[in-house]
Amino acid sequence: MKVGIIGAAGYAGETLVKWLLKHPTAKLAAVTSRTHAGKPLATVIPGVRGNDQGIVFTPSDAEALAKSDIPLFFLALPHGAAAEFAKVLVPAGKRIIDLSADFRVADLATYEAYYGKHHAPELLKEARYVLPEITDPSWKDTAKIAASPGCYPTSVLVPLVPLLKHGIVSREHIVVNSLSGVSGAGRKVDEFYLFVERAESAKAYGLVKHRHLAEIEEQLNLHTGGKTIIQFNPHLAPMRVGIATTITVPAAPGATIESLYAVWKSFYAKAPFVQILPTGETPDTAYVVGTNRVDMSAAYDPRTKNFIITSAEDNLVKGTAGQAIQTMNLWYGWPETAGLV
Numbered sequence: 001m002k003v004g005i006i007g008a009a010g011y012a013g014e015t016l017v018k019w020l021l022k023h024p025t026a027k028l029a030a031v032t033s034r035t036h037a038g039k040p041l042a043t044v045i046p047g048v049r050g051n052d053q054g055i056v057f058t059p060s061d062a063e064a065l066a067k068s069d070i071p072l073f074f075l076a077l078p079h080g081a082a083a084e085f086a087k088v089l090v091p092a093g094k095r096i097i098d099l100s101a102d103f104r105v106a107d108l109a110t111y112e113a114y115y116g117k118h119h120a121p122e123l124l125k126e127a128r129y130v131l132p133e134i135t136d137p138s139w140k141d142t143a144k145i146a147a148s149p150g151c152y153p154t155s156v157l158v159p160l161v162p163l164l165k166h167g168i169v170s171r172e173h174i175v176v177n178s179l180s181g182v183s184g185a186g187r188k189v190d191e192f193y194l195f196v197e198r199a200e201s202a203k204a205y206g207l208v209k210h211r212h213l214a215e216i217e218e219q220l221n222l223h224t225g226g227k228t229i230i231q232f233n234p235h236l237a238p239m240r241v242g243i244a245t246t247i248t249v250p251a252a253p254g255a256t257i258e259s260l261y262a263v264w265k266s267f268y269a270k271a272p273f274v275q276i277l278p279t280g281e282t283p284d285t286a287y288v289v290g291t292n293r294v295d296m297s298a299a300y301d302p303r304t305k306n307f308i309i310t311s312a313e314d315n316l317v318k319g320t321a322g323q324a325i326q327t328m329n330l331w332y333g334w335p336e337t338a339g340l341v
Contacts, residue, residue: 001332002070004030006060006077006085011183012099013076014045015321021051023339026328028053029070032060060085066092072331074324075099078186083120086145090123095331096145097324103127103147104215114214129215130327132336133271134161134223146327149219151319152178152212152234155245155311157219158274159296162267163249164224168260169307170250174230176216178245179237181285184315198238206234241316242285247309257300260307264296272337273318273326283312290314292322292340 003020007013008031020028036044037059042052058064062085065073072095075082082100089096105111106129108121118124127145129135134157139146149157156176163169182198191197213232220228237244257279268274275295277283283295296311313319322340329338 001025001072002027002029003328004028004032004065004068004070004073006032006065006073006075007081008057008076009033009036009044010076010186011316012186012320013074014047015316016074016076016099016324017041017045018048019317019321019325019339021048021053023325025332025334025338026072026325028055030065030068031055031057032065033057034060062088065089066094071095072097072328074328076321079115080119083118083123086123087120090126090144095143097148097327097331098127098145099148099320099324101150101211101215103145104129104150104153105218107218110214110218114209114211129219130330131157131219132323132326132330133158133268133274134219137330140331143331146324146331148320148324148327150212150215151180151184151243151313151315152210152232152245153216153219154294154319154323155243155313156216156230156232156247157223158294159245159264159298159309159311160247160249161220161223162263163260163307163309164220164226164228166263166267167252168255168263169252171224171226171228173250174228175233175248176230176245177233177235177248178243179235180243181237181239181241181315183241184243184319185236198236200238202235202237204233204235210234239285241289241314243311243313243315243319244283244285245311247311248306249309251300251305251307255307257298257307260298260300264298273340282310285312285314288312288314288318290317292318292326294318 041055128139128143277297
């Protein structure tokens with residue numbers, strides 16, 4: 001089946017290209033870029049030399065793409081721009097997997113409080129937020145747009161949702177500290193992200209209203225049956241890729257580390273991309289980079305009566321492109337792991 005990537009020259013788009021070229025069922029039929037139109041794929045993304053299948057970048061022309069025979073498009077675009085393309089492609093009968101934030105937040109007022117004006121609010125009802133391990137499979141029958149989760153939210157929601165849902169942890173005093181590789185900011189020219197600025201340096205940013213907070217809290221509320229407010233503290237770390245997240249949360253009365261692990265193991269028994277590590281062994285970004293996996297573990301502190309939950313993922317794979325491919329696989333009834341292992 002033919003698929004296309006709109007905005008294929010950024011980090012997310014490049015990662016999509018590399019994984020889709022190896023996919024056993026999907027055929028990469030179009031890659032677009034306003035700045036690279038007319039250039040061979042391997043010229044812009046040298047990592048695919050020898051396997052570029054003769055693909056050439058085409059202009060990012062929504063009207064032309066809407067008339068193509070490609071049924072599914074990945075939107076690897078900044079927020080705002082993605083909605084503009086969706087306005088043209090969805091009425092033309094195309095399916096969309098959006099890697100931006102444009103359709104991740106269902107509540108329009110919340111979206112606009114964090115991102116500004118929404119450019120296609122009429123399409124919010126056509127979109128479903130899809131975190132494959134958590135979202136009810138019924139999304140496949142109703143969605144025209146699959147909103148792919150952000151990288152930080154994936155690292156928080158996967159470990160936390162089942163524990164809140166089953167009453168293992170408190171809804172109050174949840175503190176989340178996350179460290180991200182610099183690629184999470186996208187491919188752009190900015191002094192702040194230069195190597196000499198970021199090497200040997202780590203710092204908090206986006207306090208106290210990082211944009212991903214809206215997405216995290218909305219999904220926690222939706223999936224766990226109650227309003228949940230968290231303290232979210234993102235950090236920029238001196239690494240190219242990867243996210244390491246630590247969640248400190250009070251244990252619910254009667255909850256034990258054994259009951260926590262029992263919930264995780266039951267909830268994720270059929271989840272091929274969730275690896276639960278034993279207590280005492282914490283995830284390491286070094287071992288998830290290049291995979292579509294979330295590794296996670298937990299420990300209990302009897303002194304503070306808190307659970308300390310840790311997770312790690314590749315922000316460009318499970319946090320972005322790989323998860324989008326996982327969603328495509330589920331949408332079309334293919335093996336969930338197709339092209340990802």
